[in-house]
Amino acid sequence: FCTWITSTENRLYIGWFGVLMIPTLLTATSVFIIAFVAAPPVDIDGIREPVAGSLLYGNNIISGAIIPSSAAIGIHFYPIWEAASLDEWLYNGGPYELIVLHFLLGVCCYIGREWELSYRLGMRPWISVAFTAPVAAAAAVFLVYPIGQGSFSDGMPLGISGTFNFMLVFQAEHNILMHPFHQLGVAGVFGGSLFSAMHGSLVTSSLIRETTENESANNGYKFGQEEETYNIVAAHGYFGRLIFQYASFNNSRALHFFLGLWPVVGIWFTAMSVSTMAFNLNGFNFNQSVVDSQGRVINT
Template sequence: MTAILERRESTSLWGRFCNWITSTENRLYIGWFGVLMIPTLLTATSVFIIAFIAAPPVDIDGIREPVSGSLLYGNNIISGAIIPTSAAIGLHFYPIWEAASVDEWLYNGGPYELIVLHFLLGVACYMGREWELSFRLGMRPWIAVAYSAPVAAATAVFLIYPIGQGSFSDGMPLGISGTFNFMIVFQAEHNILMHPFHMLGKPLRTNLLMRVTDSVKRKKLTIS
């Protein structure tokens, strides 16, 4: 009997990293989009939690009348929010190093812009990661396509609308009461309930939900 010994080619560290990143055998698929998704979402989540608990009041209107949104400044879970960046900043890119001090950065609502930009980049990468996993498994990309709807909605209220209004201060506050306040102000200023696309979208969504529910019920009856 002849034994053939074959020398195994040593893979470089970068090669092993690439194989691990793109492997579908991992419990949670990472992918190349995940390399960017993980740090951006972790950053957004960490800053959100810290700011929601302890951020000082923010001069949202740029008129030196700061509004408090954190728990340590008198709010509860319902009324608390991350207050949008000051109107004095407008649409300027406002990282920490652009401010004279951290206190000034907090006073002008820097955490809001940091959270929103990291969050939008993170969820966009999450969508790309869904497509990447589908591609590697030989699946169609419909999961990523479906997820593009909430990504588009988040981009609309956190980025597109503030750009249209000329300031991040018009973005949606990151909180429960802040969300409802944004909806009420949006209706008062733009009368979105009378927009034909909005009126058309509501019954279409309800009709689609009813059809899906009915289809699920029929399948359950068929199985039983």
């Protein structure tokens, strides 16, 4: 059994982390789908004013969401067996906690599984390190922020419009756009898009011709071939003259390390920004809006 779990011959690698990852992610996914389609309205603010989030209660794909659990629950652990009935559990938004906690456990195990498969194959371990960035971001909005604010009702709803609402409220309450760490995250995402487009277009434009005009250039590459499929010297020559010599990488390893590092570090910083604002250490404001009892401005 142990050999089968850790075998790299399986079509999909399981691994010891997979033993926990598979049931947690399957649970989160299943409950998400069922709740998105059919969950009754949830009393998110704890004021007996239920908010409908599911398709069967009048929402579409854009407006639908798993509504966060009630402010009356706070950050209490609220499994099904803690409720007097299933109706009460649904009314108080139990599915949100169930989905979020299983999801976070699952993606943490996904990190471990990425490391584990790398280890079995004798690879270096950095794939799993890169994936810590989106996991940290998810943990920030689904777990750290609710803990800091004192309630899962302040967590991000699991839906499209719910995400936008979360963003608007977050900006209003924390001025996130003026937080330096969030600004680094913006640089990470926009920079990552730019560098990805630059790299992809440069490589595509410097492919070594192996095909005629009448067939796809993709046929010029055979999986596992030993020869380089594009001319990195030509790409470096082009880009070094387009900008300047030292703006262009002449080392493929350094280049790809940079392509991985830039967005990962940016998203790490964004996760840290949300995690500090969770405890109300907010973005800068230069509005001179804080005054003492005599009306004198207190610098912020």
